[in-house]
Ligand SMILES: Cc1cc2nc3c(=O)[nH]c(=O)nc-3n(C[C@H](O)[C@H](O)[C@H](O)COP(=O)(O)O)c2cc1C
């Protein structure tokens with residue numbers, strides 16, 4: 244089997260481990276369910292492309308173990324389902340159909356939505372388990388394990404996620420090591436593909452060329468996999484608004500004042516043993532971009548207190564900025580509090596761990612590094628070359644790691660720059676405020692207003 248051979252011959256130990264684990268999950272599923280009881284959800288995306296090749300390898304190895312294969316993989320009998328949509332990219336459609344015919348997949352094309360499509364499929368077939376290319380970090384992966392029953396309200400089946408623990412880099416390491424074909428959109432700067440309405444090339448791969456059409460590097464060159472969904476954000480700029488719907492976000496925000504909360508975490512601030520320098524500075528910065536900050540709260544280093552405050556503010560404010568309580572001490576519970584506020588657990592973040600490893604080298608011991616535990620499935624790392632450690636963004640909550648005013652200045656400036664280039668936050672660009680001074684006395688101003696009013700009134704009648 245070519246895939247198995249390519250991995251065995253590679254000297255990428257990490258990839259080998261990921262591959263072995265995924266194959267183990269696939270073989271377990273094939274031992275638990277008969278071949279008629281499993282299905283593969285394939286949509287031509289990079290993750291499902293990886294899964295296709297893993298499934299073929301896993302199926303082959305499973306057959307070998309059952310001693311019912313004489314060496315070659317002639318057919319792949321796992322039912323494959325594709326939810327077709329008129330909003331899919333034509334490149335995705337054609338890649339899906341071409342791949343299905345190249346590998347002899349039995350493709351079931353479903354035109355309804357996921358839930359009702361699955362209901363029909365399960366009524367007509369004995370399917371009990373479905374393989375998916377879901378990975379930690381996908382919004383839909385929150386709370387999922389490698390074997391996760393479908394959610395309440397969905398038809399009953401087991402979701403099998405063999406590449407749940409794979410990172411963006413693992414996916415590309417596999418595709419490039421095994422030299423498998425992938426959808427052409429990934430060579431045009433797309434890094435995660437949704438529908439034509441919500442997906443654009445990832446701006447981080449843009450090759451700036453002032454005179455010509457914008458060009459993009461291929462997806463596998465994205466250095467920070469955490470930003471793979473940057474191209475799936477809402478289209479903020481009117482120039483990228485192909486269908487005329489995307490510009491709503493910015494324009495609607497322009498007319499209303501955006502509201503932020505500031506949360507400071509720490510007993511020392513709460514009890515006044517140290518002067519809080521960051522809070523006032525942060526409020527000024529937020530005002531400078533035209534936002535209002537009606538509330539600043541100080542909470543103690545306690546997971547539940549942080550969670551309670553974040554939960555309350557995240558739903559009523561456009562953005563929540565939080566600082567303090569991030570670090571290696573047991574009392575540093577800000578991230579745990581944020582995770583609790585969103586109802587997710589803390590999970591090791593490989594990319595963040597790597598940053599910490601560079602920063603504190605020997606003192607950091609791989610998986611045991613508790614500082615690399617971040618809220619699962621909702622965390623985006625915002626990288627900037629001027630930051631030793633990226634900023635942490637959990638939906639509309641930004642966590643600053645700054646411990647003094649200079650660090651905060653730097654983190655803030657980087658956030659503003661990143662927002663300009665990638666549109667992480669709505670309208671976070673410096674706001675221009677104009678002051679008008681006059682030497683006129685209050686009486687003359689009032690007389691002027693009164694005259695204006697009389698003129699207006701006369702016009703009306
Ligand atoms: C085969 C299959 C099974 C799914 N099972 C569930 C499920 O059990 N619970 C759920 O909330 N969503 C389920 N979904 C929906 C996905 O979680 C998600 O909403 C969908 O992939 C759309 O992702 P997108 O919004 O990133 O395009 C399923 C989707 C597919 C294709």
Ligand SMILES: Nc1ncnc2c1ncn2[C@@H]1O[C@H](COP(=O)(O)OP(=O)(O)OP(=O)(O)O)[C@@H](O)[C@H]1O
Nearest residue numbers: 284285286288289290291325326375376377435436
């Ligand atoms: N339209 C669809 N038809 C069949 N399966 C789907 C569909 N959309 C999503 N899935 C399943 O959900 C998984 C996760 O989707 P997701 O979009 O995150 O990954 P992907 O499409 O494989 O890659 P990418 O993140 O680059 O878009 C897919 O790998 C696939 O198993």
Ligand SMILES: [Mg+2]
Nearest residue numbers: 288435436437
């Ligand atoms: Mg996709």
